Amino acid sequence: MNKKTLPLEKAIGHPLSHDLTQISPQRGFKGARFKKGHVVEESDLEVLKSMGRAHLTVLELEPQEVHEDDASVRLSRILTGDGVSRSGPSEGKCTLKAKRDGLLHFDTDGINGINLDPSWIISTLPVNVPVKRGEIVAGFRVLPLVVDEEQVKRAEEIASPISVIPFSPLKLGLVTTGKELAEGRIKDAFRPKLEVKIAEYGGTIIEQTVVPDEKEVIVQAINHMVDIGAEAIICTGGMSVDADDVTSSAIETTTDETIFKGIPVLPGCHIMLARKGGLPVLGVPAGAVFETWTSLDLLLPRVFTGKLPSFEETRRWGVGGLCRHCEICNFPNCGFASR
Numbered sequence: 526m527n528k529k530t531l532p533l534e535k536a537i538g539h540p541l542s543h544d545l546t547q548i549s550p551q552r553g554f555k556g557a558r559f560k561k562g563h564v565v566e567e568s569d570l571e572v573l574k575s576m577g578r579a580h581l582t583v584l585e586l587e588p589q590e591v592h593e594d595d596a597s598v599r600l601s602r603i604l605t606g607d608g609v610s611r612s613g614p615s616e617g618k619c620t621l622k623a624k625r626d627g628l629l630h631f632d633t634d635g636i637n638g639i640n641l642d643p644s645w646i647i648s649t650l651p652v653n654v655p656v657k658r659g660e661i662v663a664g665f666r667v668l669p670l671v672v673d674e675e676q677v678k679r680a681e682e683i684a685s686p687i688s689v690i691p692f693s694p695l696k697l698g699l700v701t702t703g704k705e706l707a708e709g710r711i712k713d714a715f716r717p718k719l720e721v722k723i724a725e726y727g728g729t730i731i732e733q734t735v736v737p738d739e740k741e742v743i744v745q746a747i748n749h750m751v752d753i754g755a756e757a758i759i760c761t762g763g764m765s766v767d768a769d770d771v772t773s774s775a776i777e778t779t780t781d782e783t784i785f786k787g788i789p790v791l792p793g794c795h796i797m798l799a800r801k802g803g804l805p806v807l808g809v810p811a812g813a814v815f816e817t818w819t820s821l822d823l824l825l826p827r828v829f830t831g832k833l834p835s836f837e838e839t840r841r842w843g844v845g846g847l848c849r850h851c852e853i854c855n856f857p858n859c860g861f862a863s864r
Contacts, residue, residue, distance in 0.1 A: 526671050527585045533573055536565045539583035540592050540670070547576050560616055562593055562670050590671045593617030597666055599677055600639075604647075606631070606686025609662065618666035623656045627689040628830045631663075638683040644672050645680055649687065653834075655725070655826045656689060663687050692829040694727030695757050698750025700734050700743060702762040702772050703811075707737040715761050715814045722822070726829035731755060738763050743775035747806065757805045757828055764795040764810040773797050776808050785836045789843030793820030798833065805833060818848050 528542045540562045547558035558576065559569065565581065573581070586592065591599075594614040601619045605611045608627055613619035623629070633652050639645050647665040656662055667676075699719065705711050716733055723729070732753060734746045743760065750758045763772035773795075777783055780799035786808075787794055793816070797808030805828050813819045823842070827833055 526587060526590055528582055529585045530580050530582050532580055533570055533578065536581040536583050537567055537570075538564065539581075539585065540564050542582045542584050545573070545576065545578070545581075547572075562617065564592065564594065584670070586671060589674045591674055591677050593667045593670055593672070596672050596677050596680075600665060600680050600684055603681060603684040604663070604665065604687050606688030608689030608691065609687055614666070616666075617670075618664060620661055621663040621665075621687055623658055623660045623662050623689045625658050625689055625691055627656065627691045628826050628832060629654055629656045629662050629687070630690050630830075630832060631687040632685045635683050635685045639680045642676055642679065644668055644676055653827065653832070655692075662689070690830040690832060692726040692826070693756075693831065694729070695723075695829055696731045696755055697723060697728055698732055698734075698747075698753065698755030698758045699730050700736065700746045700750065700758065700760040702736055702738055702743055702760060704737045706735050706762070715809075718814065719759065722825060723829075726825065728757075728829060738771055740771045740775045740778065743772055744779045747775065747779050747801070751801060751804065755804065757807070758801070759807045759809055761809040761813065762811050764797065764808050773808050776806055780806050784833065785839050788820055788839040788846075790820040790823065790839075790846035792816045792848060796820040796824065798824065816848070820846075 531539065541559055543561050544557040545559040546556065548555045558572065565583065594617055597614040597617055597619045601611050605621060608624050609621050610624050611619055611621055629650055629652060631649065631652055636647050636649060639647055644667050645665070646668060647663065649663040650656065699716060701713050701715060706713055713735065716730065720730060732750065734749065736742045736746050747758055747760065760772050760776060763770040773786055776797060776799050780801040782800045784798045784800065786797045788796060792812045793810055795810040799806045807824065807828070809821050813821050
């Protein structure tokens with residue numbers, strides 16, 4: 526990279542070597558009108574002449590060098606996935622925004638791999654968290670004014686799209702277990718909380734069945750939900766280790782695959798996820814009735830996008846999986862819920 530002084534017209538297409546200050550008493554402005562690295566355009570010439578400029582000190586790049594703006598644009602072509610828009614570059618930085626409500630999804634290994642090169646900076650929201658339309662989900666740039674072509678190619682090879690997956694308005698079947706509930710001794714408090722949570726994703730409960738802690742009856746209730754067209758099934762209660770807790774056994778009996786039973790998250794460690802055909806079946810511990818945020822809040826956005834976590838993924842949730850019980854919890858900013 527070399528510095529060179531050129532007449533204005535000859536400087537078009539070259540990046541500036543330093544900031545250019547403009548003083549305008551009429552506008553009450555004094556500051557950098559053109560920033561270091563700005564690539565001179567023909568439309569800039571009249572402004573530059575009004576600033577008294579006849580010549581500019583510009584950068585002359587070597588064949589293997591890439592300007593920061595060009596490097597960011599090249600990487601953005603790969604990182605800008607479905608449901609995401611790009612703005613910039615501005616001073617070498619590009620910003621990605623969500624074009625819709627949905628689940629932020631990307632390959633964390635790819636982001637970490639690019640960031641191993643100290644010339645690159647990519648910063649994102651946590652993976653697999655709900656985001657709102659217009660929300661900034663990622664920003665990236667290179668730190669120096671120019672980088673080597675090989676550095677850009679390496680980042681391009683590692684990169685993969687950052688996407689926002691839309692939520693599907695699923696119809697849920699709710700199976701509530703417990704002798705005390707089935708006999709009407711206490712009132713169910715879970716459904717009202719669940720309805721509020723799933724409304725964020727466009728979900729509805731098409732039917733609720735309250736059954737005692739009897740394995741065969743729970744199996745029948747789950748099968749009934751399949752028959753009436755439920756697209757996901759949630760069973761609550763009876764998920765611990767007491768003698769009467771048979772919900773998890775019933776789920777295992779009637780489903781085709783148990784993805785996991787128990788995860789390193791508190792509260793709600795006894796949660797369960799299985800599949801019956803293509804339908805997710807969740808076993809939710811009774812603690813979800815009392816706590817504002819539990820492991821259920823980690824799973825719901827995954828259910829409503831079809832991006833169900835694997836057993837291996839959930840075993841990594843222990844780091845950050847302890848709810849801090851903050852008085853004001855605003856998902857997805859909560860460190861616990863944003864896992």
